[in-house]
Amino acid sequence: xxxxxxxxxxxxxxxxRTTSAGFxxxxxxxxxxxxxxxxxxxxxxxxxxxxSLADKRYLMxxxxxxxxxxxxxxxxxFNADTGSSYSTRRSNNGGADYTDxxxxxxxxxxxxxxxxxxxxxxxxxxxxxxxxxxxxIAQTTAGAGTAPFRNESVGKWANTSNAVSSYQWITSTxxxxxxxxxxxxLGWDPADTHTTNFWEExxxxxxxxxxxxxxxxxxxxxxxxxxxAYAKATGGNINNxxxxxxxxxxxxxNRRSVDGATDATQxxxxxxxxxxxxDSAYERFYNMFIVNNSSNEKLSICHVVQQNASGAANxxRRGEYVGKWANTSNQITDITxHNFSGGNLDTxxxxxxxxxx
Amino acid sequence: MAWSKNGTPDTLTTSGDTLTISxxxxxxxxxxxxxxxxxxxxxxxxxxxxxxxxxxxxxxRRRSYQGTADSTSVSQSALNYFDAAxxxxxxxxxxxxxxxxxxxxxxxIGQRSAGAANxxSRDEITGKWANTSNQFDNIQxxxxxxxxxxxxxxxxxxxSDMTPAAVVPATILDGLIFEETDTNKHYIxxxxxxxxxxx
Numbered sequence: 001x002x003x004x005x006x007x008x009x010x011x012x013x014x015x016x017r018t019t020s021a022g023f024x025x026x027x028x029x030x031x032x033x034x035x036x037x038x039x040x041x042x043x044x045x046x047x048x049x050x051x052s053l054a055d056k057r058y059l060m061x062x063x064x065x066x067x068x069x070x071x072x073x074x075x076x077x078f079n080a081d082t083g084s085s086y087s088t089r090r091s092n093n094g095g096a097d098y099t100d101x102x103x104x105x106x107x108x109x110x111x112x113x114x115x116x117x118x119x120x121x122x123x124x125x126x127x128x129x130x131x132x133x134x135x136x137i138a139q140t141t142a143g144a145g146t147a148p149f150r151n152e153s154v155g156k157w158a159n160t161s162n163a164v165s166s167y168q169w170i171t172s173t174x175x176x177x178x179x180x181x182x183x184x185x186l187g188w189d190p191a192d193t194h195t196t197n198f199w200e201e202x203x204x205x206x207x208x209x210x211x212x213x214x215x216x217x218x219x220x221x222x223x224x225x226x227x228x229a230y231a232k233a234t235g236g237n238i239n240n241x242x243x244x245x246x247x248x249x250x251x252x253x254n255r256r257s258v259d260g261a262t263d264a265t266q267x268x269x270x271x272x273x274x275x276x277x278x279d280s281a282y283e284r285f286y287n288m289f290i291v292n293n294s295s296n297e298k299l300s301i302c303h304v305v306q307q308n309a310s311g312a313a314n315x316x317r318r319g320e321y322v323g324k325w326a327n328t329s330n331q332i333t334d335i336t337x338h339n340f341s342g343g344n345l346d347t348x349x350x351x352x353x354x355x356x357x
Numbered sequence: 358m359a360w361s362k363n364g365t366p367d368t369l370t371t372s373g374d375t376l377t378i379s380x381x382x383x384x385x386x387x388x389x390x391x392x393x394x395x396x397x398x399x400x401x402x403x404x405x406x407x408x409x410x411x412x413x414x415x416x417x418r419r420r421s422y423q424g425t426a427d428s429t430s431v432s433q434s435a436l437n438y439f440d441a442a443x444x445x446x447x448x449x450x451x452x453x454x455x456x457x458x459x460x461x462x463x464x465x466i467g468q469r470s471a472g473a474a475n476x477x478s479r480d481e482i483t484g485k486w487a488n489t490s491n492q493f494d495n496i497q498x499x500x501x502x503x504x505x506x507x508x509x510x511x512x513x514x515x516x517s518d519m520t521p522a523a524v525v526p527a528t529i530l531d532g533l534i535f536e537e538t539d540t541n542k543h544y545i546x547x548x549x550x551x552x553x554x555x556x
């Protein structure tokens with residue numbers, strides 16, 4: 001097919017010019033993550049089942065529990081297969097990996113009866129085993145005096161004959177998820193032409209004057225938030241954390257690992273996902289997901305890459321974070337990347353926020 | 358602005374060592390999805406470029422394999438992560454600002470041997486492309502191992518700064534210039550006579 005160019009021009013072969021079939025439609029700008037299905041529990045249940053999923057090459061799952069009847073691991077299943085068709089590799093709180101094989105689900109360890117939030121991606125080619133990667137935060141005891149728990153997992157469903165048509169988020173015991181717990185399944189496919197994106201842009205702000213704060217400004221309150229930020233330094237080092245609704249109090253608690261080191265925790269601190277261990281003058285890039293229910297603590301999963309010294313002779317550094325904001329009365333409507341160190345966030349630093357209910 | 362498909366996803370119909378998207382709109386924030394099937398030993402290796410892929414020693418990376426201590430590799434010709442003889446699925450986020458080094462982070466899962474009796478493998482990854490003069494508009498997965506990416510391997514990208522728009526049916530307007538790649542000739546279209554004239 002021909003390539004459409006600016007200025008009433010096209011580029012193609014002689015065969016394409018002399019046959020009308022060579023002139024393809026002009027490509028659309030389309031095909032973001034689209035919602036395939038969701039289930040919200042109306043009453044407590046041990047399984048959250050999302051069915052009738054369209055066949056998409058890639059899947060994204062947003063899983064949130066408002067609480068459990070007892071502490072339990074969570075698990076993922078596809079197509080309601082409860083056989084010994086799964087295996088998993090996982091780490092709790094940055095500890096050593098351990099594996100499960102011939103299991104009836106892909107387990108992600110968790111703890112406590114308070115809310116969990118999990119983000120997962122899956123590959124979904126019918127003729128191949130389905131591969132899943134996930135990150136989970138458990139709130140643990142309410143309040144900023146207790147750091148959250150985290151789990152990172154990969155798993156596979158050893159089915160090579162079917163595409164995923166349903167997803168089950170389960171507890172590993174007889175425990176039940178509380179009413180209001182929810183799973184949303186999104187899909188993405190190379191052939192997609194829709195323009196119905198799940199993720200709506202809520203803010204896109206580039207810092208015009210160097211300073212310690214890069215704010216999204218007021219954003220619409222959405223249940224699920226996706227944040228990316230790029231931070232560069234001027235006049236010294238930067239060490240950044242995310243603050244919500246301009247809350248500068250000691251209302252946050254974090255768990256973090258830098259460069260794969262043993263997890264450290266922060267409690268009663270003044271920002272989420274504080275990257276103190278990466279304090280430097282080097283630029284960095286953040287990716288964060290947040291569940292944003294008014295009556296629950298706000299749970300976030302964040303990753304960061306730091307440039308380190310410039311040039312390909314210097315490997316970048318990395319951070320893994322989970323954080324919570326112990327507010328149970330408001331949804332987040334403002335996100336600020338705040339610098340605690342001696343320098344400033346430079347002009348050109350950027351924060352973007354997407355959201356959806 | 359919204360997350361939308363960026364460029365033309367590359368899905369292999371014959372086995373090979375590269376998957377490339379060469380028509381990206383340069384957006385500052387990007388998500389790259391890759392699913393690799395294997396014919397022999399393969400490796401996930403990200404490369405970037407402006408107009409063409411940069412194969413120079415301009416990449417550095419950090420990784421943790423199976424949750425073990427981080428390892429680093431510098432001055433490489435690609436951001437290489439784990440290799441395997443089975444499928445690999447990766448999701449990475451990339452920031453793409455012209456005057457700054459391009460930073461990548463994400464994760465990989467490797468299927469390992471087929472069947473539920475074999476646990477998958479994982480890689481937590483970061484990397485950078487030490488280019489500070491261009492936004493990339495090309496991205497590639499490059500296999501440095503002895504095998505090939507097999508058919509159905511796919512490289513897809515989403516960009517953050519896209520404006521969603523529906524498909525527009527092709528309309529050949531009067532005066533359209535056709536740049537013919539196999540003959541290196543140019544033609545102009547005359548709508549009233551439905552003819553092409555070499556120019």
